Amino acid sequence: MDRLADELRDFSLRLSRVLDDIGVNERTVMMRRRTGLIFESLNTLERYVTNNGDLTMFMFGSQTEGSTTLGLNSDRDTLIYSNRWNIIQDLCQWEQGKINLMMLRDNVAPGYCRLQMLRSDIPVAREDLPDDDYEYDDEGRVLMKNTFHDLQPGEIRHGPASSDADLNSDYVLGLPCRSWPTEALPWVTRTTAHQWPGRNLKCFSVNGGCFVVPTGHCLSETERLEWRISTSIAERCLMFNMNITQIRCYVVLKMIMKTFLNGIVTSYQCKTVLMYLVEITNSELWREENLISCIIMSLRLLQLCVFINNCPHYFIPENNLLDGRLNLETRQNIVFMIGNIIDSKCIAILGIEMDNIGDRLYAICNPFIRRNSIYFMSPKDVCLNIYRWLQHDLYKYIHISFLQIVNGLDNHTHIRNCDEMKDSIRRTLKFRENGSCSERAAAEMLAPLLCTTLGTKLASADISRGWCISAESLQWLSFGIDSDVASGRLKLASVLFCSGDIHRSSVTLHDVEQRYDTRVTEPLCGCKDFRVNISSLRFSDNCLLCYDYKTTLNINVAFEVVFTREEKHCVPNGLKYEMFRCTEEEHRNRDENHDYWMDWAVVDSLPYLYYLQYMTYRRLDNRAGQQRALGRLIHTIDTEPHLHHRETALNLLGQCMEIEDRLMDAFTCYRRSLNWKSTHNVARWHIVNLLYRFL
Template identity: 75%
Template sequence: MNRLSDEVRDFSFRLSHVLDEIGVNKRTVMMRRRTGLLMESLYTLKDYVISKGDITHFYFGSQTEGTTTLGLNADRDTLICPNMYKIIQDWRQWERGKANLLMLRDNVAPGYCRLQVLRSDIAAAWEDLPTDDCEYDDEGRVLVKNTLFHNDDMGMIRHGPASSNAYLNADYVKGLPCKSWPTEALPWVTRAAEDTWSDRNLKCFAVNSGCFVVPTGHCLSETERLEWRISTSLAERCVMFNMNITQIKCYVVLKMIMKAFLNDILTSYQCKTVLMHLVEIISQELWMEENLVSCIMMSLRLLQLCVFTNNCPHYFIPENNLLDGRLDLETRHNVVHAIGNIIDSNCIAILGIKIDNIGLRLFATYNPFNMRNNKFMSPHMNTYRVVHYDLYRLFHKYFQAMVDRFNTSNTHTLNFDDMKYGFRKVLQFRENGSCSDRVAAEMTAPLLCTTMGTKLASADISRGQCISAESLQWLSLGIDSDVASGRLKLASVLFCSGDIGKASVILNDVEQRYDTRTTQPICACDSTPIRDDMCDLRFSDNCFLSNDNKTLMNTNVAFGVVFTRDEKRCVSTALQYEMFRCTEEELRTRDKHCHWIDWAVVDSLPYLYYLQYMTYRRLDNHLGQQRALCRLIHTIDSEPSLSHRETALNLLGQCMELEDRLVDAFTCYKRSLDMKPTHNVARWHVVKLLYRFL
C-alpha cells in the first residue's frame, strides 16, 4: 500500500511539473487573469466612449480564470449587459423611471425564472403587450420572451443563450443584471465551514455582486421561450480566483480528460461545479502538489457519482440539477464506465492525452535520455506571447472602433468638440473605474491623442497654415503610445508640413527603437485568425517579467499606423490612394466592422523606411535614399508578420516610379494584387502605369 502511495505521489510531482511547463503555474495563471480583466475593461471602455455608456461587458470562463492551456483552445465567454433594464426580485426594489422587470419563480425549474414587465411610472404591472418581444402567460401576465436579443445575432451560430463566432473563437451572451443575490442561493452563505476558502470576504463579494439572467429556458420546459436562467458567473469567478494552484491544475486535467476520453459529453462547467463542491468539503491541507493525482481521482469519483445518480447540483443553487434532461441512460452508463477505467488505472490513462502533448511530456520524465531531445518540451513562455498578442490586437481593434465613432469624413466637417468629448470620457472612465479600467484608459489615451493631433494638423495644412501648437501638443501626448506608430504619425505630419529636418530626426529615433528581434508588429486589420500555436511571436523576455501591460506595449509592440480621411493632408499622395481602394460594389458588400477600408493603414516598419526614402529624397541624400529603399524591399520580403503587405508593396511601387524603374513598379503592383485581389488600390496604379507606358 505504501509503495502504491509512493508511486502516486511521484506521479503527482511529475504531472505537476509538466503542467508547470505548459503554463498551468502561478505566474501564468495570474498573467491570464490580469489580461482577461484588462480585456474586459477595454471592451467596456470602447462602448462607453462610442455610445451612452449603458452597456457593461464581462469576460468569464477559462481564459479569464487562468484555467486553460494553449492546447485546450478555450473560447472566450463574453457577457454583454445592457444596463437600461432593472431586474428586481420583489416589489420593494421597484424604481420609478426604470424599465423594471420582476423575477417570477412559480412553475419554473430551480435556477430559472420568468420576467414580468412592470410600468415605469407607477408600481404596477403592464396589462397590454408593449412590444412583440413580450407574451401573455396562462395567468395573463405580460412576460418578456428570451428571444429578446436574437435580432442582434446576425452572422452568428446560437448555442443556448450564447451566440458563437467560430472565426474569433468566442461566445457572446446578452444577459440582464440583477443587483441582488438570488434568494435560492442564500443558503450557500451559511453552508460552508468558516475555515475553508469560502470565507466572509468571498461571500460578501458574491452577495454584493448580485447575479444575471440569461436568455435560455430549461430544456424540459413546455414554456422554454418565456424562461431565463439565473447566472452567478461573477461569484463563480471569485471562487475560482480564490483557488490554489493545485486545485487549478486538478481542474485543467479534468477538462483534458473530458476532451480526450469522453468527447466533451460532460461540460467544463459541470467539472468546475464538481470541483467547487469538492474543495468545500475537503480539507484545504490536502490540496498540495504531492496529492495532485489523488485529488484528480477524488474529483473523478464525485463526477462519476453525479452521472450515476443523474444529479449534478449547481454550486450556489443545489436544487438546480445541471444534468437534468442532458444524458440518456446509455450515455450515462458509458460515461460511468469510462471514468471508472481512468480511476482504476490510478490516472495512468493521462499518459494517453495528446492535448499539449501531456502524455509525451510525462513519458519523457520517465526517460531522461529522451528528455533533452524531445521536440515537445517547448517552454511555457510561449503562452505569455500568445496571450499578450491576443490582448494588444484586441486593443487595436477597439481603438479603431473609437476612431471610427469620431470619423467625420462623410460630413466634410471636422467636429473637434465631439472628439474632445470622447477623450474626456476616456479620462472619466480612468478616474471612476477599477484598477484594470485605469490601465485600459491609460493605454487608449495616447493613440487617441495622436489621432486628435493629426486631424488638427491636417486641417491646418489644408488651410495653408503652420502646424498649430495645439496640434503638436496632442501629438506629443501620444508619442509613446507604442514603439513606432505615434512617432511615425508625428514624422508624417512634419514631412507634409515641410519640416523635413525634424521629420528625419524622428525617423532615425524610431529606427533605433525598433528592434526586429523583440518588437511585435500588430494590427487589428489582419484577417489571419489568432492561432494558439504561434511560436514566431517575438515579445522580449520583459513580457515574462513585467506585470505592466502598458509599459510592455510601449517597448515591444508596433501597431499599424492608421490615417483616416480626416488626416489625409498628413500623408503623402502615395498613401492617400489607399483611402480610395474600393469599387462601388466592394463598398456595398463590405463588412461594416472593417473600419480601415476607407482609411490608409500601413505596418510601422515599412512605413518607417518609406518615409525615410521620401525625406532623404527631399534632402538630396542619395545614399540614405537608396539605403532606405533597400531596407523597404528587405522588410517586404523577409518580415513574416506584416498585416498590410499589399500596402507596403504599393508604396514600394510608388518609390520605383519615382526612381523611373517602371517595370519594377509594375512587378510590385502585380505582387500586391496577387496577395489581395479585391479592396486594393494597386488596380488603379497598374492602369496609371500602363498609361505611362503607352
C-alpha cells in the same frame, strides 16, 4: 497501505511538475487572470469613451480564471449587458425610467425564471405587448421571450450564447439583476467545518448580484419564455480564490473528460464538483503531494452525480445540471469509464495527449526511455509562448478598441469631431484615475493612440488653411508619441513632412529607425484577422516576464499607421490614394461593422518608415539616403513575414518606382499588389494611370 500512499504521493509530485511545465503554475495563472481583466476593462472603456456607457462586458470562463492550457485551447466567454435593463425580484427594486422585468418562478425548473414586463413610470405590470419580442402567457401576463437577440452573420447558436463559427469566442447577452437570487440565499448561511468559502468571500460574491441569460430548460414546454439564472460573477470570485493545486485538479479533470469521455461531461459540471469538494474538505488536503488523491475524490463525486443523474448547481442545489441531458446508456458508460480511471489510480492520465501530458509523465518516470521519440518544448518556452499569445491578443484588441472609437467619431463635422475626441480622451484619463488596476492599465495603453489621432486631425486642419502647425496640435502629438515603438512617431513625422518641416521630419524618422528592432518588434494590426504562429512572435523574453504591459508595448509592438480622411492633409500623396481603394459596388457590398477602415489610409509601420524616408531624402536632395531607403523598403516587402497590409506597401513601392521613372518596375509592383489582394485595392487605378503614361 504505506506503499500505496507513497506511490500516490510520488505520482502527484510528478504530475504537479508536468503541469507546472505546461504553464499551470502561479505565475502563468496570474498572468492569464490579469490579461483577462484588462480585456474586460478595454471593453468597458471603449463603451464609456464613446458615451455608450449603458453597455458593460464581463470576461468569464477558463481563459480569465487561468484554468486552461495551450492544448485545452479554451474559448473566451464574454457576457454583455445593458444598464437600461433592471431585473428585479421584488417591486421595491423597481427603478423609474429603466426597462423593469420581474422574475417569475412559478411553473419553471429551479435555477430558471420568466420575465414579466413592468411599466417604466409606475411599478405595476404592463398589460399591452410592446413588440414581437413579448407574448402573453396563460394568465395574460406580458412575458419577454428569450429569442429577442438575433444572431449576427457568421454567428451560430451555442447554448445561451451566439458564437463565432470557429467557436473561439462565446458572446452571451445577459440582463443584470443587482440582488442575489433568492434560491441561492441558503448558500450564504451554509456553513461547513472547514469554512470555505469564508464570510468575506461570500459577501463579496453576493454583492455582485446575478444575471439572467436567454436559454430555457431543455425539458420545458415553454422553453422560449424561460431564462436561466447565471451566477458567473460569484463563480469567478471563488475560482480566483483557489490555490494552484485546486486549479491543477480542475485542469486535469477537464483533460480527462475531453480525452476519455469526448466532452460529454462539461467543464462547468467539473467546476461544480470541484467547488463542492473544496467546501467539504480540509484546506490542508489541497497540496501538490495529494494531487492524485484530490483528482480521485473529484472523479468519485462526479461518478456519483452521473450515477444518480443529479449534479446539483453549487449555489442553487435544486437546479440539476444533468436533468434531461444524459440517457441511461450514456450514464452507464460514463460511470464505467470513470470507475476504470479511479481503479487505475489515475494511471490513465498517461493516455492524455493534450499538451503531451502522457509523454511528459512517461519521460519523468523513465528518464532514459523516451516514448515514441517525442521531444517536447521546455517549460520556459511553453510559458513564453503563453505570454506571447496573451500579449499578442491584448495588444491587438487595444488597437481594435482604438479603431472602433475613432470610427464612432468619424461621421461628424470636423469641429464637433475634435471636441468629441477631446472629450473621449478626458473620459479615458478619468477612467485611468478612478479605475481599478486593470482599468488603469487599459486606459494607459489606449490614451496615447487617441492623443496622436487628435493631434493629427488638428494639424490637418491647420495645413488645409495654409497655417503653421499649432502648438496645441504638437502638444497632442507629443502626448501620443509613446503609443508604441513606431506609429505615434511616424504620424508626427508625417505631419512635419506635409507641413514642410523636412529636417525635423528626417530627425524623427531616424529616431524611429533606431527604435525599430526587427528582431524583437512585432507588427500588429487591429483591422485584419491575421493569423500568426505563436513561436514566430517576436516579443523579447525580458518583456514577456514583466508585468508592465505598457513597457512591453513601447519596446516590442509596432501598430499599423492609421489616417482617417479628416487627417488627409497630413498624408503624402502616395498613401492618400489608399483612402479611395473601393469601387461603388465594393462599397455597397462590404461589411461596415468590420470594413470601415477601407475609407482610411492604413499601412504597416516599417514600410511606411522607409517610404517616408525616401520622400524626405528626396526633398533634401540626398540621393544616397533616398536609394538606401528604397532598398530597405524593397527588402521589407520581400522578407517581412508579418506584414498585414502588404498590398499597400507594394503600392507605395510602385509610387517610388514611378518617381524613379522605372515604369515597368512600378507596373510589376501594382500587379503583385493585385495578386495579393484582388479587390478593394487602389492598385487598379495606378495601373490605369501607368497605361495612360505608356500610351
